[in-house]
Structures are given as structure tokens and as C-alpha cells.
Amino acid sequence: MSEFFHKGQTLELNVERMAFGGRGIARTEGFVVFVDGALPGQKVRATVTKAAKRFAEADVDEVLEQTPHWTQPFCLHFGKCGGCQFQDLDYAEQLKWKTEHVGDQLTRIARIEAPKIHPAQASPELRGFRNKMEFAFAGGGSESGPLSLGLHRKGSERIVNIEECHLPSPQCAEIVRHVREFCRRTSIPSYDPRTRRGLWRFLVIRETKTTMQTMVQIITSQAQDGGAIRSLADDLHQRFPALTTVVHSTRKARSAIAHGERQVFRTGDGYVMEQVGDIRYRISADSFFQTNTPAAELLYAAACKAAGLTGTEHVLDLYCGSGGLGLAMAKQAASVTGIETVPAAVRDAEANAKLNEFTNCTFIAGDVLEKLKTLEQKPDVVVTDPPRSGMHPDAAAALLELAPERIVYVSCNPSTLARDIKQLSGDYALTEAWPFDLFPHSPHIECVALLERLKS
Structure with missing residues (x-):
């Protein structure tokens, strides 16, 4: 434990640099402070969250002086969702x-x-550039509140229910909202890795940029679903006529990785086509491809x-x-x-x-x-x-x-x-x-x- 820092301590800091990984770097009394949520050039008031022998970690409470490189974030979830960290920093x-x-x-x-x-x-492209997004389910049980579907909250395992996202196309957020509401109506809870009970695990959406094809992959546990997933696939095709394929995969491993272990069924071909330069690529549900x-x-x-x-x-x-x-x-x-x-x-x-x-x-x-x-x-x-x-x-x-x-x-x-x-x-x-x-x-x-x- 540092003799200079203590957890809960409030500091006023001038942020000098950006650390690898995105945190701001400040110095006080010869010690380094890694400041989460701070940008180089800002003066901030921050609270220490971790005190070590030669450094501390802190979270921003208030920006006292703004950097000239600050820019207005464009997403309503910015600051809560962990999907974007630098919407408030000029792109250059x-x-x-x-x-x-x-x-x-x-x-x-x-x-x-x-x-x-x-x-x-x-x-x-700075918005709508992603051809693949992974969303996680949480909750839906009697004690965990309504089913959530979205992205992880910044620095947390909790899920932010995404209403908009500017990384993929606008259609992607529409699919997320539609799947969330459908799955809530089933009253089937999400998978809980502690108990190994529940069904819903991940929703993966691929949208190719040159062929404009869309794949939805639903990754669940191996629990019985009573036909809910097949009904969801049919419902998605009806709601989104341009949808190319829906793939249902199961995952037994507890690890929270949006990768299916076994494919249960698919509609359509089970893949989408993309083109990079003059080369065409077939991309299946669990294949790696640059996003x-x-x-x-x-x-x-x-x-x-x-x-x-x-x-x-x-x-x-x-x-x-x-x-x-x-x-x-x-x-x-x-x-x-x-x-x-x-x-x-x-x-x-x-x-x-x-x-x-x-x-x-x-x-x-x-x-x-x-x-x-x-x-x-x-x-x-x-x-x-x-x-x-x-x-x-x-x-x-x-x-x-x-x-x-x-x-x-x-x-x-x-x-x-x-x-x-x-x-x-x-x-x-x-x-x-x-x-x-x-x-x-x-x-x-x-x-x-x-x-x-x-x-x-």
C-alpha cells in the first residue's frame, strides 16, 4: 500500500498522456496516477480506486479544465457502455x-x-463501420429482473440495454431491440454461469458491407427452449425481409465467449458473402473475419x-x-x-x-x-x-x-x-x-x- 495514496482519496490532476489501453496518465508528488475516463490535456478531480506502492488508479469525478481536443459524443450510451471509449476525443x-x-x-x-x-x-468510415457485433444476454430470472440484451457496462459484467449503436448499421440496433422484446415475452431467463441454468447467451449480428447481407447468430445453452428459438428465427425473417440467414448454436462451456460449439439449425445458407478488393469471401457464423x-x-x-x-x-x-x-x-x-x-x-x-x-x-x-x-x-x-x-x-x-x-x-x-x-x-x-x-x-x-x- 502506498504511503502517499489511499483508496477514496480525492485528487486534482493534470492529465499529461494516454496510457496503452486508454487511461489518462497524471503525476503528483512524483507518483503516477492512471485515470480512467480522462483525456490528455484535461485537469480533473478524481477519486483513487486503487493505491499501490509507486502508483495509483483513479476515476474521474469532474473535468475542471477541458482539453482543446474534446469533441461532443454522438451516442446516448457513451460513458455507460464499454463499446466506445473515445467518442469525446478528436479523431486525429x-x-x-x-x-x-x-x-x-x-x-x-x-x-x-x-x-x-x-x-x-x-x-x-468512423460510424457504421463494423460488419460484426456481439451482444450479451443477462437476467430474466425471478430474482434478476427483466431480461437484458446489449453490451457490457464500462468496467463491469453488467449489461447495458442498447437502444442505439453507431458502430454497425442502424438495422443492427433494430434487430437487438426486436430480439430483446421477443425473448422477454418467452419468459425464459438468460444463462447463468454460476448455476448453469437458463437459455439465452449471445446474439451475434454480421452485416457485410459490399454485398449487404445479414446473418443473425443466436447462441444459447443446451437447455430446452420449447421451440422458442425456431419461432424467433421465423419472426426475424418476417420482421427483417432482407435477413439472409439465422443460425442457432449452443455453447456448453461457462466462459463468456460469443462462439458456438455446436450448430443446431440454420435458415438459408448459414453464411454471408463479403468482398475485399477483388477477392470474395464466404463467412460462416463462427469464422474469423476482420470486422x-x-x-x-x-x-x-x-x-x-x-x-x-x-x-x-x-x-x-x-x-x-x-x-x-x-x-x-x-x-x-x-x-x-x-x-x-x-x-x-x-x-x-x-x-x-x-x-x-x-x-x-x-x-x-x-x-x-x-x-x-x-x-x-x-x-x-x-x-x-x-x-x-x-x-x-x-x-x-x-x-x-x-x-x-x-x-x-x-x-x-x-x-x-x-x-x-x-x-x-x-x-x-x-x-x-x-x-x-x-x-x-x-x-x-x-x-x-x-x-x-x-x-x-
Whole structure:
């Protein structure tokens, strides 16, 4: 416990910087205070929520002096919902801090002095840019109040009932409101992970930006529903005639992840079609695909350029999802091999290769680390797009053994990107990195990093 700070203490602070993750950074008496809800340039009154030996954490109570970069939020839920953090910060400033955070992580964690970081590429759209949104159910039981459906409250497991959301299209919020009211009328409660009782878990909505197709995925527990979910699917098709497909999936695991384990039924084809550049993609309910289509087109183009393909290279695409990056490179490569853990995504990738008439692509379902050990073709270029947790340490070690000429690392988390680059640093050097803002108004930033093998 700090001798200077104590929980509940009120401080007046000048916010100097933005920390990685989005909190403001202030200093007082030589100590650092991380201030939730504060922007650089503000003077705030804040209450300490955590006191440690050398720093404190605090929440803003009042803004005493405003930053010149403040802007009016555009959503009625801002400040309560955790979906957006920076609607009140000018977009140019958002990009500035995101660029700086990528550089900070590479310097601090990867120990790269003055890494070459390009300015963050803006999202082509600042509202209505998301092609996928995940909403959670809560409550509905006798003691938990009316059923809720929406997004998590900022810093909480509680759910904010969303009436509007400016990240996807206006239709998305209409679907959320309609599903909430329908599910309330069933009087069936949401799933409670503590008791493992209840039904409703997640609502996932995909809206493709180039083909204008819509998928609704309803993820529930394995509890009996008495036909309610089939009735909901029929009702959605009647209320939203443009709806392409409804998928019902169940999830047994307690973990609150909007990913189905078993598909129960679907209406229509069970997938939607999207296009990035001149490549068409089939996307199933549980397949990974970049959630900002226009920005993803810019990111894919940068990754292809970084790969430096001449038509003779064998490309290995790790964590390939439904084939996004690998297929974007297929025209310029001799061959593409993709590895992905989710079998449904691999089926999509194979279908996408056929759809685009690529005969030089192979996709493998299985654990990335295990499949790396069984590769028959040594890659010249590796493109890797791992989850936020980054690559498995042994997968990074396996890449060192494969010794490709170039590694194109696409990351959604600069800290794990920096960690993995450090592990590869004995044999590879970071040439340059290009941040891309696929998530405006949030602290998240994507990054394409080019690593080239050092000459012995």
C-alpha cells in the first residue's frame, strides 16, 4: 500500500498522456496516477480506486479544465457502455496516440530503439463501420429482473440495454431491440454461469458491407427452449425481409465467449458473402473475419506489399481464419498454405479458394504448433495473424527453424506483437510497421509489421 495514496482519496490532476489501453496518465508528488475516463490535456478531480506502492488508479469525478481536443459524443450510451471509449476525443488525436502506443510497446518490450513506425492509417468510415457485433444476454430470472440484451457496462459484467449503436448499421440496433422484446415475452431467463441454468447467451449480428447481407447468430445453452428459438428465427425473417440467414448454436462451456460449439439449425445458407478488393469471401457464423471491411482492404494491401511477392514464393498463412490474408496474396504467390484451429473457418477458406478459382491454395485444420511440425514445403514468406494473446512461444521457435526470408506479422495487440518480435529478434529484424485503425473510438489498433531475416 502506498504511503502517499489511499483508496477514496480525492485528487486534482493534470492529465499529461494516454496510457496503452486508454487511461489518462497524471503525476503528483512524483507518483503516477492512471485515470480512467480522462483525456490528455484535461485537469480533473478524481477519486483513487486503487493505491499501490509507486502508483495509483483513479476515476474521474469532474473535468475542471477541458482539453482543446474534446469533441461532443454522438451516442446516448457513451460513458455507460464499454463499446466506445473515445467518442469525446478528436479523431486525429485518437490516431496520434495509437501510433505512439505501437512505438512505445516495440521500444519497451521488444527493445527496439527508434522503430520505423508509419502514422496510423485512419478508418475510411468512423460510424457504421463494423460488419460484426456481439451482444450479451443477462437476467430474466425471478430474482434478476427483466431480461437484458446489449453490451457490457464500462468496467463491469453488467449489461447495458442498447437502444442505439453507431458502430454497425442502424438495422443492427433494430434487430437487438426486436430480439430483446421477443425473448422477454418467452419468459425464459438468460444463462447463468454460476448455476448453469437458463437459455439465452449471445446474439451475434454480421452485416457485410459490399454485398449487404445479414446473418443473425443466436447462441444459447443446451437447455430446452420449447421451440422458442425456431419461432424467433421465423419472426426475424418476417420482421427483417432482407435477413439472409439465422443460425442457432449452443455453447456448453461457462466462459463468456460469443462462439458456438455446436450448430443446431440454420435458415438459408448459414453464411454471408463479403468482398475485399477483388477477392470474395464466404463467412460462416463462427469464422474469423476482420470486422471493418473498408479498413481491412487497406490492411490487406499493406500486408501484400510487405510480403514482397514476385510469383515464385511459397507463403505460409498462420491463424488463417477463412483465408483472408492468404487468398489476398494467392495471385502473387507460387503457393499458399493456411493453418487454422477452427474447422468451420477452414471449410470457408477452402470454399473461398474455389470461389475465386485459386488452385494454388491448401488449408489445414488443426493446432498451429502441431501442424508447423509436419509441413512438407518450406515457406519463403510467413504471414501470421494470431489472436490478441499472440503466438504460442513454441510456434515462434518453430518459425525460427523454418527460417523464412520474411515474416509479415498482423497484430491486434501491440504488446504481444512486441513480445513475439523480441523472441524472433535473434534471427529477424523489424524493418517497419504500419498501424491501421480498424476500431475508431476505442483503444484498439491493428498493425502490420515486416520482419526480415538477418544475413549470417
